[in-house]
Amino acid sequence: MPERLDAFVARAAAAYYARGGAFGRAGDFTTAPEMTQVFGECLGLWAAVTWQAMGAPPRVVLAELGPGRGTLMADALRAAREAMPGFAAAAEVHLVETSPALRASQRARVPEAVWHARVEGVPDGPLILLANEFLDALPVRQIVRRGGLWRERFVEDGRFVELPTDLDPGAAPEDEVREIGEAREAVAALLARRVAARVGAALLLDYGPAETAPGDTLQAVRAHAPADPLAEPGSADLTAHVDFAALARAARAEGAAVFGPLPQGLFLARLGLHARSAALARAVPGRAATLMSAAHRLTAPEGMGRLFKALCLCHPALPAPPGFEDWFED
């Protein structure tokens, strides 16, 4: 039976993350928090300053979507405790994770957290939310233009089959592929409703273009090398570019203010990634080379500095969050 691409990706992702141990140099791929502790520390300070701008509520939900090994949140909390103890005391940590194996890793690093299987489970109230490389793991649908009509991609026996579809975004060149991230836009809309209803900010970091672009971006990575996305579901990390323009549209429709997308390199440089990395390198010379090369890779345009983006969904009355100060909404 042909399986629609988004269902295939959801099934493959669930199987893949259930195994748990895919992160880091020994695994399939490396994410920013696994490269340097300074990444999570910068986001912790971002969260602390954002909490102040919210009027320093005595209780705030500090949530993360898809926390992986829990490294980002552990680094963020450590930096926040040091720089702004009032924020650390007000923060109630909530993690959204489906994989039991990854929940166990997260519990080892952030024992005080409360876990949820779905974003909807995060409690109401003042909210600061972080998500790094979460949305790229959520499924996409793909449609392709054939003979002047749209067909939708399904997967059968490890290859694509094209079937009739209910989606019709209008005319396009023959053979053009479009990706539709309904699950991603639904998360953006839900977060936008949450931050607009109470007070809050959601910071989404991921990879993809600032403007909606056609093309098939589905990719599988196994042991740091490209793999066939349709073969052996669950054996490789399966992701696709995040359409930031689509997320921004979905969030604005729910009444949130939207800042960005900014290139990750610019955003992290503004949060002080380089200065903090250099200070830590001076204090711990044995780790200097690793710290400086991670900072470079995260910010360099040819590394993760340009393709990765930062997008922030905010309550409309909040000032521009750290890093987005020169952003004007059009």
Ligand code: SAH
């Ligand atoms: N943020 C981490 C991990 C990124 S990998 C880092 O930067 O290192 C994606 C994460 O999202 C994993 O923790 C995975 O288990 C989780 N995840 C993927 N799909 C999910 C879903 N539908 N619901 C909840 N968590 C999900």
